[in-house]
Amino acid sequence: MINPQWLRSFLNVAELGNFTRAAERLHLTQAAVSQHVKYLEMQLGPLLIRQSRTVELTPAGLALVDYGRDMERASWALQARLSGADEQHGEISLVTPGSIGLTVYPLLLNYQQRHPGLTIRHRFAPDHEVLEAILSNRYDMGLVTFKPEDPRLNAQRFMDEPLELILPAGVEYEGWDTLIALGFIDHPDGVGMATRLLSRRYPGRPNIREVPVRGFSNQVGLILEPVARGLGFTVLPRFAREAFADQRAIQVIECGSPVIDTLWLIHRAEWPLAARARTAIEHIRQRLQEGM
Structure with missing residues (x-):
């Protein structure tokens, strides 16, 4: 030494x-x-x-x-x-739910290409795992669909994300009977999302659980694949729909008053985010607001 x-x-x-x-x-x-x-x-x-x-x-x-x-x-x-003062070098780590992650991760990669000194580490996870990852310091920041009450976490409003009713592009939509005829493509949050959206669109109609289920996928990037093939309808957040590659094969049905989830950006409250993380996530927010 x-x-x-x-x-x-x-x-x-x-x-x-x-x-x-x-x-x-x-x-x-x-x-x-x-x-x-x-x-x-x-x-x-x-x-x-x-x-x-x-x-x-x-x-x-x-x-x-x-x-x-x-x-x-x-x-x-x-x-x-x-x-954390260097905006151009170091690691940016982010953990998100699947829907917003499908959109955010490619934007982060674009950002990394313009700033090659950065390293991007991203993980898909449900809300409870996002909280655990931030609290255990395994990731710098995360996105969740509710504002946590834990005093160890700083939460800032990040973006609003409406739910959408999504059908195959070639189907003529005539209301509830069309949904019954098509059947539901389910996913881990499918029943909850569909109940929240369709109960507003069709007050007094039977529960979504009475709609025939035509398929299920726990991979958010694949949920719209059977819809695009005409095998059923589903309800997803807008960012998941926008990330789907074949937009011409699907259609979004207007449901009147929107059902909107707020996404919250969280990090440990005891210390500030590094400058590189703040700059990158603000860039992503602006891109999302501009419609990418």
């Missing part, structure tokens, strides 16, 4: 080529700087060739200069990581 004070004295001598000027810069005596270099040479071998007015570096001295520069860069990188 190299003493950092000795190394600092040596690097200044190597840079300035003179013990006196190095001592003046470091606010030390020339004898102290000479002693530091002597200790290093006892540990590493000859580092300098002393001449009348300057010094010359030996191969070992050159190697120690390179080592010192590496240590300086590592120190700067650590300070930047701890302070």
